[in-house]
Amino acid sequence: MAGRIANEQFRSKVMSAADAAALIEPGSKIGFAGFTGSGYPKEFPVALAARIKEERAKGVDFRVDSFTGASTAPELDGELAGADGIGFRTPYQSDPVLRNKINDGSTYYSDIHLSHLANQLAYGFFGDLDYAVIEASQVLADGSVVPSSSVGMNRTYLTLAKKIIIEVNAWQSEDLYGMHDIYYDIATLPPNRPPLPITHPGDRIGDKVYTIDPSKVVAVIETEGPDRNSPFKPLDEDSKKIAGYLLDFFDQEVKAGRLNEHLNPLQSGVGNIANAVLAGLLESDYENMTSYTEVIQDGMVDLLDSGKLTVASATAFSLSPTYAEKMNDNAAEYAKKIILRPQDVSNHPEAIRRMGVIACNGMIEADIYGNVNSTHVMGSRMMNGIGGSGDFTRNAIFSCFVSPSTAKGGAISAIVPMVNHVDHTEHDVSVIITEQGLADLRGLAPRQRAKKVIENCAHPDYKDQLLDYFEQAQKVANGQHTPHDLTKSLSWHSKFLADGTMKA
């Protein structure tokens, strides 16, 4: 265990998580490591939550502003939110306890594009950062810090924070050393920033480690705990169908000469449908594919193992326990094919547009005109956040959104007259896929899109209702570009809130 902290200055700062938590003042702004449940601090947040509870029992209103990479885990968001300890949170979350705090109004949440945060923080839009609390896999003798299973915002937090707390997690493989690519030139603020020199997902352009000011390190905590790795569910029929439509679409695009036979670099969201797409690619004839994405999940590892995917660039892992074990056992080998980058590089418009990444992300709902809602339930309630979907969607060569056509046992249609919140505008959505089929919206005007979306993607239970809306809207609208009946456009959502179903 001592071998994980090879630098004396760091070793001298080793303390318990409770002692480290005692350093924090109410109102502190803290940048936490953590992205899709990997590479987050495991013990400090739990200790901080305990301290917050104690202080609150004494009548002190103790809250912190919490910045992360993206979603974290019960030990971080869950514990701190459970202690009512988060006053403000950005840029993405998916924790059930925190979600409730956001939606009951006790936590302010700023849902922003993952590629934006580093710039905005460095420019001072969020004020000064007090602490960076980062997980590392080891500290080298020269004091450089080896990242663990996610990079996320860490480079930025370590650079900007006044003080640094590092958890060194012995559960993480020491062989992760060499997998990361920490690019510092992007921290040069505009207007003086150089071009991002990535032209291929496999390009390495930075350092293997974080270089930090050791005098800022106020605590080092030794931990040994696994990431929040949850087993993937077996692929369901709807996911397989959706993946099938997408793969057929790829075939069509290759046949038409619009994509080359290795496809463009792939980005895919996290979850069952994404895993089904990756499983489909594994069985496909495509070879020498690449990935420029946010997160490495199980299916991506299978593709790398098969040799069909030559390289995967991301900012974090999101693996099942079995695959996380496999990764730890073979990290040295995987480091030849996997690159983990800061999220302002993994999600950078510059690289995504230049390489013509193919984007595929989940959604909550789409409307008949091709606007997509990724974040809100019935207008007001935050689910998770936009994450990196906007970074990829806007800059992809084409962007796909996928969802089963219904939710809540059929009571909710994922295809609606008007989305209850817009995260991706009609200008940014190329393809919509449900288990019913695929609607290719490229180059179409809104009324043309409506016919395709209803015909190809809506569940049969809702098709007539959607056609009725579309027809009625054309009758009463003040213009035929995007015909809407504003007295009814959000009535499906209101009806669900009142009656528990969108069905007429």
Next chain:
Amino acid sequence: MAGRIANEQFRSKVMSAADAAALIEPGSKIGFAGFTGSGYPKEFPVALAARIKEERAKGVDFRVDSFTGASTAPELDGELAGADGIGFRTPYQSDPVLRNKINDGSTYYSDIHLSHLANQLAYGFFGDLDYAVIEASQVLADGSVVPSSSVGMNRTYLTLAKKIIIEVNAWQSEDLYGMHDIYYDIATLPPNRPPLPITHPGDRIGDKVYTIDPSKVVAVIETEGPDRNSPFKPLDEDSKKIAGYLLDFFDQEVKAGRLNEHLNPLQSGVGNIANAVLAGLLESDYENMTSYTEVIQDGMVDLLDSGKLTVASATAFSLSPTYAEKMNDNAAEYAKKIILRPQDVSNHPEAIRRMGVIACNGMIEADIYGNVNSTHVMGSRMMNGIGGSGDFTRNAIFSCFVSPSTAKGGAISAIVPMVNHVDHTEHDVSVIITEQGLADLRGLAPRQRAKKVIENCAHPDYKDQLLDYFEQAQKVANGQHTPHDLTKSLSWHSKFLADGTMKA
């Protein structure tokens, strides 16, 4: 006049606009030059419209699909739309006749980001382009073509179209030669595209001319007519107030150390408020400013003349008649400080984000949570289009949206509970300004934004009504992240359609 066409092969193709129009088949896809009323073909579209009317009188349904740079002029969009000759149109328009055709349902319009079109067309998403119809200021002896007062999509249309028609316009100054920067490497399709080598608005990276395949040229038309240059109205009080708030905001940002004393490169939309901002900058203490924008308008020329602006990069002019004359008289001098680029370069996310451009654009309305509608009137009716506002807004270091707080003599509030169409999501809007004041939304959660927007930007006539909505929404919403009452969120627009006013 002959001196304008120094190449024999081009000279041999000189014919009348009517003869050129006779070459076109119904259903042709035509890429027209033209951006904000400059550099569009002056005679060919009029002749084509006449031919379409004749053919229609004979019972032939003659329509073409029209692609442009952005908005054009009565001689192009107006004539062709007036002849019912446009079946499909993209990517931006502002012509009253065409607007009516779009909104009565006779023309399909695809409203897309200006930076997206070249890529999507080259990738084949719109099918094959039959014709490029371009305006030039001259043709050189070697057959290279000198652009006129806009570049827009011309490089792409000239490269992709099967046949080319060129208007050589003697009204345009021959001294425009050297002002343009036609970058071809960006036409290398992803995934093999190199980085865009622009790190400063003044960087020249391309050619002065279009290089085309002379065998594709089927007609050359000699013209002599001015661009659609309309006089700017004198600055009104509201525009001056809005400009004042924005300039105060710049001062504040410089004082706080978040902007340097020359500001970041400026982008500004077209119109009265933009001109007021430029006039304000002229009177300010800022020196050595730069501009990386879409359009050069009068105020920008004044800033260049004053020496306070050192360079302006754009894709087109949008000048008043007086300023257009001045430009033509002094083009050789202005060519040292003005660079006109293809719109996939002027609007490229890569350059905009790298240089941290400050974006300022007009809007139709904003909602209390910071979503912006730039395109639609009361949900269904298209006004103009999103243009380049999305390219700049998403990638700017911060993005400002400006509008008077009311329209139609106070019957419409520009601040509403929920926008009737979303073009810029809450994730992309930094600052909202009306003549009432400025709301800085950076780093805020939705409920925090709502208070600021209502308090700072809403017209007094609507403030209580907005506060009532916000209060009521918090009472009935299914979540407090973005509290909405979906039964009332669009009722202001419905009320306007029914009663002619949003006032309760």
